[in-house]
Amino acid sequence: MHSWFGPSLLDERLEAPEEQQEFKRLWLGFMTARVMLGLVLLLLQVTLYVLGQAPNVWLALLCGAYFAATLMVRVAPRPRRMGHTFDQSWLSSIGVDVLVFTALHLLHGSSINYTPLYALPVLQAAVLGSLTLAMGTAAGVTLLLLLHSTWQALRGPGDATPFFIQAALTGAGSFVIAFLAHQLSARLASEQQRARRSQHAMRIQQQVNDLVIEALTDGILVVDVRGTVHAANPAARQMLQADDRPIRHTPFSLADEPGWQALAELAFQVFTGRGDFHHADIGIEHLGQGNRRMRVRTRMTTAHWGESEILCVMFLQDLREMEARMRTEKLASMGRMSAAVAHEIRNPLAAIAQANALLEEDIQEPRHIRLTQMIRQNAKRLDRIVDDVLNISRAGKQATAFASRVLELTPSVQRIGQDWAQQTGNSAMLALHLAPQPLPVHFDPEHLRRVLVNLLDNARRYARQLPDAIQVHARADASGQALLAVWSDGPPMEPSVEQHLFEPFFSSESRSSGLGLYICRELCEGHGAAIGYHRARRIARDTLMDGNEFFITLRQAAVPSPASRSPATP
Known part of the structure; x- marks a missing residue:
């Protein structure tokens, strides 16, 4: 051989x-x-x-x-x-x-x-x-x-x-x-x-084959005519198991679980030769759990231990993961196309804004002034959208370039929150709850400002116009990890909206580009931080209230020396 x-x-x-x-x-x-x-x-x-x-x-x-x-x-x-x-x-x-x-x-x-x-x-x-x-x-x-x-x-x-x-x-x-x-x-x-x-050589090949099969993301099952599974890789076990019952060691029968009935029926149809079953989409549903849709490809083979024993090899693919990969690829293509379009829009947009500014200097009629103001406002809005689109491709590179910088979280958050409240006129709505001890973290000051301002703008959009409706918390948890949270007393999000919160170009409002939370996630991941969302209870106006909270887990650093400490503002 x-x-x-x-x-x-x-x-x-x-x-x-x-x-x-x-x-x-x-x-x-x-x-x-x-x-x-x-x-x-x-x-x-x-x-x-x-x-x-x-x-x-x-x-x-x-x-x-x-x-x-x-x-x-x-x-x-x-x-x-x-x-x-x-x-x-x-x-x-x-x-x-x-x-x-x-x-x-x-x-x-x-x-x-x-x-x-x-x-x-x-x-x-x-x-x-x-x-x-x-x-x-x-x-x-x-x-x-x-x-x-x-x-x-x-x-x-x-x-x-x-x-x-x-x-x-x-x-x-x-x-x-x-x-x-x-x-x-x-x-x-x-x-x-x-x-x-x-x-x-056969031992090496067997080891390589076992390693490849064990590391495959697609599930592999080897089934005989009686519906007995003789081999299953970890991916297949993960796809077949229920949350509270791990898969037993092979061999096991597909008839052991009611949720595997569709898979057992497909194997039976393959062995009996009823039509062309090279691939099929089936569902695996355990009691109390959702339906997991799978694409199954089948191949017939002969067992090593006897020519009379015919086996069916099934390749399982989770359709949700396939759709997620396709969606990611589609979003990546859309992002590249959007960046190219944004570059082309920027120059004509600048010309429009400049021409409008020249018109504002010469006109006197109130009606014309209102029209130029509308042009200026919409030009600024388009400019922000162009910046958001271009920042999608810049975010990862910028975050990597500043990943080693260290800042004090408490004074930085206080300064950003006060500036935002002063610029938007929402000082009464905002409450800062900051830890008194130093919290040095790895993050770029300007990127922290962009993330926090984005979360505050998002909170203001849905919060009630009442005191303490928006709260910012900065503290260290029991394990010493630095946490930053932005809470608002807005109504709960719909499940369909919550599922796609951090995806690009997704927004529940028609006037939003849907890029703000996506850019926040990219900047956080570039600095080794993680951002998430959940419903949380906070004390507002002397009452324990439910609200929406975006939380960030940051990489905490050693206390920097005065010479190496980064400023809170650029």
């Missing part, structure tokens, strides 16, 4: 421990075989003695020594790899075998044939060593057999031809065994290495 990751040096380093374990298993197998062979040879001598043959002390001592030597090598703490030629590791194992088997030939004579025992050292050299070592061992065995045949021929007057033929055939067989065993061993080692690389 070829992976798109490919083999690397990392694979070689990861394979080294596995290769060591594989070599250790083979080495232990051969060493165990040698121990068992030594035990058999020792028992053979005991059996011959029991059967009445005259004991051969040298044979018994040789078999006992061979058994002890093989046992010592077997219990060695670390196996030794063999080199390409004869070395100490070869001598302590294969060399001992060859010498012992040759000595058995010489001491026992022709009554017992020990020639087949030479297959063990030849196999060991072929499997655990190189081809050169295997061929050299086979050559050594052949040479010893030929020398033994020569010794047999010199001992007596009989025909020595059978001894030489047997030695030649045994030597040829040793060469064949050495070559074939080494080739098979090398082939198996290569296949094992390739298999380990494939397994390593």
